[in-house]
Amino acid sequence: MTDIIQFRLNDKSVRLEVDGERMLLWVLRTDLGLTGTKYGCGEGYCGSCTVLVNGEPTPSCGYPVKNVAGKSVVTIEGLAKDGRLHPVQDAFIKHEAMQCGFCTSGMIVEAVGFLQKNPRPSRADILKGMEDHLCRCGTHNRVVRAIEEAASGMKGAVPK
Amino acid sequence: MSDEKYSVPRTDGNDDPMTLDRREFLKLFGGGIVIFFSAGDMIFPQEPTRLQTGRGGLPSDFNAFLKIGENGRVTLFTGKIEQGQGAMTVLPLMLAEELEVRPETVDIILGDTDLCPYDGGTFGSLTVRSFGPPLRAAAAEARVVLMELASEKLNVPLDRLEARDGAVFDKSRPQTKVTYADLAQGKAIARQAKQKPALKKPAEFKVMGKPAARRDALDKATGKAQYAGDIRLPGLLYGKVLRPPAHGAKLKTLDTSAAEKVPGARVVQDGDLIAVVHEQPDVAEAALAMIKVEYDLPPADLDDKNIYDHLIKAAPAGRAAAQGGNIEEGAKLAALTVEKQYLNAYVSHAAMETHTAVVKIDGDKATVWSSTQGPFRARDSVAQTLKIPTQNVHVIMPFVGGGFGGKTASPQAVQAARLAKITGRPVQVAWTRADEFFYDTFRPAAIVNIKSGISSEGRIVFWDYEVLWAGERSSQQFYNIPHHRTVVRGEWGGGGGAGQGGGHPFEVGPWRAPASNTNTFARECHIDIMAAQAGIDPVEFRLANLSDERMKRILRAAADKFGWTPAKAPSRRGVGVACADYLGTYLTTMAEVAVDRSTGRVQVKRVVCAQDMGVAVNPDGAMLQIEGCIMMGLGYALTEEVHFKGRQVLDLNFDTYELPRFSWLPKIETVLLDSPEVPIAGGGEPPIITMGAVIANAVHDASGARLLRLPMTPERVKAALGSSS
Numbered sequence: 001m002t003d004i005i006q007f008r009l010n011d012k013s014v015r016l017e018v019d020g021e022r023m024l025l026w027v028l029r030t031d032l033g034l035t036g037t038k039y040g041c042g043e044g045y046c047g048s049c050t051v052l053v054n055g056e057p058t059p060s061c062g063y064p065v066k067n068v069a070g071k072s073v074v075t076i077e078g079l080a081k082d083g084r085l086h087p088v089q090d091a092f093i094k095h096e097a098m099q100c101g102f103c104t105s106g107m108i109v110e111a112v113g114f115l116q117k118n119p120r121p122s123r124a125d126i127l128k129g130m131e132d133h134l135c136r137c138g139t140h141n142r143v144v145r146a147i148e149e150a151a152s153g154m155k156g157a158v159p160k
Numbered sequence: 161m162s163d164e165k166y167s168v169p170r171t172d173g174n175d176d177p178m179t180l181d182r183r184e185f186l187k188l189f190g191g192g193i194v195i196f197f198s199a200g201d202m203i204f205p206q207e208p209t210r211l212q213t214g215r216g217g218l219p220s221d222f223n224a225f226l227k228i229g230e231n232g233r234v235t236l237f238t239g240k241i242e243q244g245q246g247a248m249t250v251l252p253l254m255l256a257e258e259l260e261v262r263p264e265t266v267d268i269i270l271g272d273t274d275l276c277p278y279d280g281g282t283f284g285s286l287t288v289r290s291f292g293p294p295l296r297a298a299a300a301e302a303r304v305v306l307m308e309l310a311s312e313k314l315n316v317p318l319d320r321l322e323a324r325d326g327a328v329f330d331k332s333r334p335q336t337k338v339t340y341a342d343l344a345q346g347k348a349i350a351r352q353a354k355q356k357p358a359l360k361k362p363a364e365f366k367v368m369g370k371p372a373a374r375r376d377a378l379d380k381a382t383g384k385a386q387y388a389g390d391i392r393l394p395g396l397l398y399g400k401v402l403r404p405p406a407h408g409a410k411l412k413t414l415d416t417s418a419a420e421k422v423p424g425a426r427v428v429q430d431g432d433l434i435a436v437v438h439e440q441p442d443v444a445e446a447a448l449a450m451i452k453v454e455y456d457l458p459p460a461d462l463d464d465k466n467i468y469d470h471l472i473k474a475a476p477a478g479r480a481a482a483q484g485g486n487i488e489e490g491a492k493l494a495a496l497t498v499e500k501q502y503l504n505a506y507v508s509h510a511a512m513e514t515h516t517a518v519v520k521i522d523g524d525k526a527t528v529w530s531s532t533q534g535p536f537r538a539r540d541s542v543a544q545t546l547k548i549p550t551q552n553v554h555v556i557m558p559f560v561g562g563g564f565g566g567k568t569a570s571p572q573a574v575q576a577a578r579l580a581k582i583t584g585r586p587v588q589v590a591w592t593r594a595d596e597f598f599y600d601t602f603r604p605a606a607i608v609n610i611k612s613g614i615s616s617e618g619r620i621v622f623w624d625y626e627v628l629w630a631g632e633r634s635s636q637q638f639y640n641i642p643h644h645r646t647v648v649r650g651e652w653g654g655g656g657g658a659g660q661g662g663g664h665p666f667e668v669g670p671w672r673a674p675a676s677n678t679n680t681f682a683r684e685c686h687i688d689i690m691a692a693q694a695g696i697d698p699v700e701f702r703l704a705n706l707s708d709e710r711m712k713r714i715l716r717a718a719a720d721k722f723g724w725t726p727a728k729a730p731s732r733r734g735v736g737v738a739c740a741d742y743l744g745t746y747l748t749t750m751a752e753v754a755v756d757r758s759t760g761r762v763q764v765k766r767v768v769c770a771q772d773m774g775v776a777v778n779p780d781g782a783m784l785q786i787e788g789c790i791m792m793g794l795g796y797a798l799t800e801e802v803h804f805k806g807r808q809v810l811d812l813n814f815d816t817y818e819l820p821r822f823s824w825l826p827k828i829e830t831v832l833l834d835s836p837e838v839p840i841a842g843g844g845e846p847p848i849i850t851m852g853a854v855i856a857n858a859v860h861d862a863s864g865a866r867l868l869r870l871p872m873t874p875e876r877v878k879a880a881l882g883s884s885s
Contacts, residue, residue, distance in 0.1 A: 026442035030398075035390035036383020038561075040512045041593040045814035048512055076383035085382070093377040096784055100244030101380030102512040102561030108381060130822040134814060136512050136562045137244050138791025140825045142784065 007068040009034075010078025020066030024058075025049045027065045028075060036076035036105045040134070047133035050106035050113075051075045057113035076105035079112060088112050091150035092143070099137035107133050111147045121151055192344040193228040195302045195351050196277075225277065226255060226298055228306070232326060232341025234259060234266045239279025239536060240291065241271040242376065243560040243567075245844045246781040247282065249375045253778055254292050257360060257367040258299035260323040261340070268375075271535040271557030281534035281568055289743065289842035292777070293359070300357035309343045362775050362836040369834075371780040376559065386558045388516040388531040393586045396518070398441035399579040400448040402434040403595050406808035407666050408458040418450035427451070428582050433575065437583055441590065460806025462665050467605055468503050471650070474663040475607075475628040478649030482636040490622025490643025494613025498690050501609050502682035503869040504630065504852070506602040506664075506802040507795075508817060509671060513561020514596040517573035520586035524548050528555045530573040533563040538570035542577045564792075565670035566600055594812040601669025602802055604659060606630030608682035618694050620687075620705050627682070629659060631675030634849060637683055638741050640707040665807050672789075673845035676742055677796060677852060681870060684738035684853030688729065689866065697726035698737050698857065710746055710772060710835060715739055718748035718770035721831050729861045734765075736858030742846035744839060747771040749790075749850035751826070753858040755865075757881055760874030762798055762859055764824065769847045770831035774840040779832055782843045786830045789844075793851025794820040801871050 003020035006013065009032070018027055028034045028051070037060060040048030044059040051060045052074040053067075079086040088111045091097070098104045107130065114129040115121070121129065126147050135143070227235045236255055242248045252266035269275050271282075303323050310328035311318045314336055322331045328343070330336035362369065379385035404411075414434070416427040425438045425447040434451070438444035462470055491497070517530040519542065526546055530538045535555040543550040560567065576589040591599065607628040615621050623644040627635050632648045650660050658664040671677075691701035699719055706712050718724075718737070727733070734753045740746075752766040767790050776782040799818035803810040811817040852870050860866045865880035 022440070022442055026440060029390075030440055030442075033392060034383075035386070035392070038387075038513070039389070039590070040514075041813050043593070043813050043815070046512065080382065089381045092381045093373075096374050096377060096780065098244075098374070098377065098380045099246070099784065099788060100512065100562040101376065101385050101559060102387065104380045105383045127822045127825060134512065134819050134821070136510055136564070136792065136819065138788035138820070139784070140791050140820075140822050141787045141828050144822070144825065 003066055005065060005069045007070060008072040010074055016065070018065060020064060022065050023061055024051065024063045024065045024068060024073070025060040028060060034075050034077050038102055038105060040103065040106075045132075045134070046103070046106075047110060048103050048106045050109045050133070052109060052113050055113060055116055057110045074109070076109055079108065086112060087154050088115065088147070088150040091146040091153065095142045095146040095149065097139055097142035097146040099139050103133060103135045107135070107143055111143075111150065115147070115151055115154065119151060119154065121147070123148065191230050191346065191348050193302060193305055193347055193349045193351075194225055195298045195305070196225045226259075226295075226302060228302060228340055228344045230341065230344050230346070232265065232339060232344065234261055234340075236266060236268045236295075237272075237276045238268070238291070239271055239273070239276045241282045241533060241535060241557050241560055243282065243533060243563040245282075245785065246374060246778065249372055250778045250781055251291075251295060252375075253367050253372055254296050255299045257365060258296045259303050261326040263367055263372065265326060271555070273535050273539045273553070273555040278536050281537060282563070289840060292840055296359050297357065300359060301351065304357050305349065305351060306340055306343050309347075310338050313338050313343065362834065365775075368777045369775055369779065372778050374781075380559075387513055387561050388518060388529045388558050389513070389588065389590045391518045391529045391558065391588070393518065393520055395585045397437040397439060397579070397583055397585045397587050398444045399428075399435045399437045399576060399587045399589045400441070400444040400592075401575050401589060401595070402448060402451060402453065403598055405455055406457050406460075406806055408807050409455040412454040412456050413452075415452040418452070419447040422447040422450070426583065428579060430578055430582060433578055435575070435579055437579055437585075437587060441588070445592070458807050460808065463805045464505070464801065464803050467665075468607055471605060471629055471663055472607055474661065475650045476660050478626065478647040480645060481632050481648045482646040483644060484641075485622075485643030487622050487624050487643050487645055490641075491613055493615055493621040495616040496690070496693055497611065497613040498686065498693060499609075499611040500686060500689060500868055501607060502678075502685060504606045504608075504678040504681060505796075505800070505870060506605045506668070506804075507671060507800045508597055508600045508602055508802055508811070509562075509564045509566025510596070510600075510814075510817065510819060511562030511564060511566060514591040514593060515567065515570075515572040515599070516588065516590040517570060517576045518586060518588045519573060519576040519580045521546065521577070521580050525552045526554070526577065526580075528553060528573055528577070529558050530555060530570045531558070531560050531567060532570045532573070533560065533565070533567045534569070537568065538573045541570055541574050545574050545577045546581060564672040565674065568669065571599065593814070597802075597811045597813075597817065598809050601667045603671030603674070603677070603796075604629050604631070604664060604668040606678045608678060610682060610686045612686060612690060614690050614694055618696050618701060618704055620690065625683070627675075627679055629663060630678035633674060634676035634679040634683075634740060634742060638708055638711060639687070639702075639705045641705070665804065666809070672792065673742065673849045676740070676845070676849040677793075680738065680740045680849040681852035681856065684740070684850065685856050685866075685868070688736070688853075688857045688860065692729045692860070695728050698729060699724055700726055702737070702739060710838075711739060711741065714746045714770050714772045714833060715748045717831050717833055718750050718768055721770060721829055722750040722768040724750060729857075730864040731861055734858050734862030736854045736856070736861055738850040738853035738857060740846065740850050742849055744841035745771060745773040745843060745846040747846050747850060749847065749854045751854045751858045753855060753862055755859055755863045755877065755881075757863070760876070760878035760881065762855065762872060762877060764794060764826040764855060764858075766827040766829075767854070768829045768831070769850075770833065771843065771846060772833040772835050773843050773846070774838045775834050775836060776832050776843065777840065782832060783830050785843045786847045787828050789847035790828055790851065791820050791825070793848040794824050794826075794855075795871075797852045797855045797871060799871050799873060801873070
């Protein structure tokens with residue numbers, strides 16, 4: 001079954017001829033070549049595959065691609081604007097909030113979506129907001145610090 | 161251009177240097193100055209020594225080299241890999257320090273089997289500890305070569321010269337100088353490092369010991385960092401391999417007709433390998449799920465409940481790993497005797513990246529991208545599978561999404577190689593999460609029996625220790641005990657297999673700090689139990705029984721940072737302590753926990769870790785490793801345990817196999833102490849090994865419940881609370 005699906009991906013319009021039942025993760029990684037979004041568990045337990053769908057952090061491994069029709073999708077590759085990194089990316093780099101880096105894309109995308117809704121989070125808010133993201137290297141402490149710094153640097157201003 | 165030959169000296173006692181002609185040499189290394197060197201970790205521990213050949217018949221007596229190019233840039237070629245531990249950041253620092261260049265002028269090529277000489281693999285916190293000294297020596301040797309060349313060029317005697325910032329200066333006339341680039345220009349010099357030049361003392365460090373930014377941070381924060389699964393090649397097929405329901409299951413019936421009807425899907429059956437390949441990985445997986453298959457299962461008599469009875473019965477006779485004095489004599493001195501048994505479960509590596517590989521075959525050559533800690537082992541396995549010479553296989557190392565000891569072999573690369581050969585197309589095999597749990601080589605379940613005694617003065621007088629199935633590392637105690645014996649039974653090979661005599665129902669392997677988590681849990685809990693029974697504060701008890709000043713210093717440093725105040729346990733404050741010596745790295749961890757008596761849940765509120773690793777080459781990196789070990793260690797302490805029935809692994813995903821989460825994050829404080837007089841030790845593993853004991857001791861202090869079995873799940877904590885009240 002081939003469907004025609006149009007949506008916005010990282011601020012560009014995309015038209016796909018694809019089986020709409022396939023999961024967004026694989027269409028992104030294979031058909032569209034955006035490999036920054038990772039497969040970690042395939043069942044929404046780990047958060048590695050998180051992308052923004054209309055601004056909402058969404059595990060793409062369980063999200064049929066037909067559901068993005070008419071919506072806006074942002075992946076890790078789409079966060080930098082005009083050659084400038086998103087403040088959350090800057091903060092992750094500054095605080096070295098990564099080791100193997102495999103969960104990092106999903107963490108950063110989640111944090112971006114989360115700060116859009118809650119620009120001045122408490123530490124407890126951050127822990128709660130990131131709870132569904134697993135990191136085997138144990139970089140949690142740095143991730144929390146990075147998100148705290150990104151939030152204070154953005155001073156509640158949400159970059160588009 | 162002359163036809164001169166270039167010598168690559170040997171260190172194996174053979175005086176005949178191996179010779180390469182100029183064309184071969186330049187093809188291999190380009191021009192410039194090349195220094196070869198070797199580290200002591202060329203082979204897998206516990207594997208028989210065998211001579212390994214690098215590319216094109218290069219000798220095997222070095223396992224890295226560095227090159228000063230004609231453009232002045234320095235390149236380090238090493239078979240080590242980057243799995244998140246920071247190798248690509250820390251190794252250039254060590255090189256830059258001794259060579260007297262800025263770290264940003266150093267490039268590093270990791271794990272490429274065509275460019276880098278043989279290396280046994282990246283594991284065991286060896287990268288800095290074992291590879292570091294020869295790396296520094298080679299860089300120092302390169303500096304000497306450059307200074308000799310400069311002496312000739314500037315016509316200034318050596319003792320008046322000084323190297324700094326990529327140039328050699330006349331000390332008395334700093335305007336007289338020559339850069340390394342100028343010195344390397346038009347040269348083709350190859351030297352074997354003799355390890356003679358004196359290494360700098362820590363007080364002289366300009367680069368080492370100072371914080372340095374990760375080299376991979378930008379790529380990882382932007383999604384550009386490529387892992388094996390991100391390699392895209394023309395004609396690439398994705399293979400999904402049928403996983404049996406249990407190890408040892410025998411195929412009974414197979415019906416692939418539905419899968420074959422999926423457009424573009426091809427079912428491959430090659431002996432034991434049944435797989436579907438497709439241009440889309442998800443379609444391959446969906447087609448694989450349509451295969452109807454029945455198996456005969458092996459007997460399911462073992463499970464995660466009765467496994468310890470089995471392992472105790474199956475344990476072979478042991479050998480003494482350490483002993484002193486006489487246990488019987490010691491027992492006579494004891495006013496109090498404590499005898500306990502400690503249990504630790506199978507745990508999974510559960511790296512976020514599942515095993516993945518891409519194999520592309522061109523005639524009798526193959527290129528491999530593999531998520532592995534052992535690129536040369538991957539090369540050899542693929543060569544063997546394809547029946548081609550090892551030098552025809554080129555392994556290129558992408559980033560590795562976590563290893564922790566679970567990615568030493570590359571079975572997925574072998575699967576990809578078989579599928580690539582059959583289909584005639586490049587093939588990627590990426591395991592599903594369920595595959596990953598099933599094929600994992602778990603940390604072995606293990607048992608420790610300890611019988612010990614203390615005198616009426618609170619001194620440990622004897623220590624009779626026996627570890628079953630975990631292995632030897634960290635089993636030797638470091639307290640001042642006159643009569644002691646440590647026996648190791650049921651060892652495992654370190655490279656897979658089901659342990660001595662096949663005691664385990666599945667393969668086991670190294671898991672971040674192999675054996676040490678189990679041995680440290682048992683020893684440090686037992687020390688605490690003795691202290692509590694003697695009515696002595698656990699820190700005071702340890703200090704009174706230690707004579708190693710370095711260990712006492714690190715224990716006191718942790719106590720200072722933590723604000724430890726002496727009390728007899730259980731003090732109801734929920735504080736705990738554990739000490740360890742991990743291959744020369746000394747550490748003390750202290751923790752504060754809260755135990756929810758109604759649910760049995762343990763919340764770790766605060767962890768202080770004081771570590772002395774000689775010198776922390778990159779303190780930032782070392783702290784990140786400590787924090788990571790603490791977080792990862794919470795898992796095996798509290799929840800992580802492989803569930804199984806027979807040889808069937810019941811855990812398929814992270815719903816039943818619980819990893820630590822953000823809500824578990826304690827307040828973490830680290831203390832780094834230097835001991836410049838001791839060799840630099842590794843930091844990728846030590847702080848994980850104290851986590852079981854420090855939490856168990858804190859749980860006891862909080863509640864009076866003593867848990868002798870890991871993980872301390874809520875059910876087990878509740879049960880222990882019930883029996884302690």
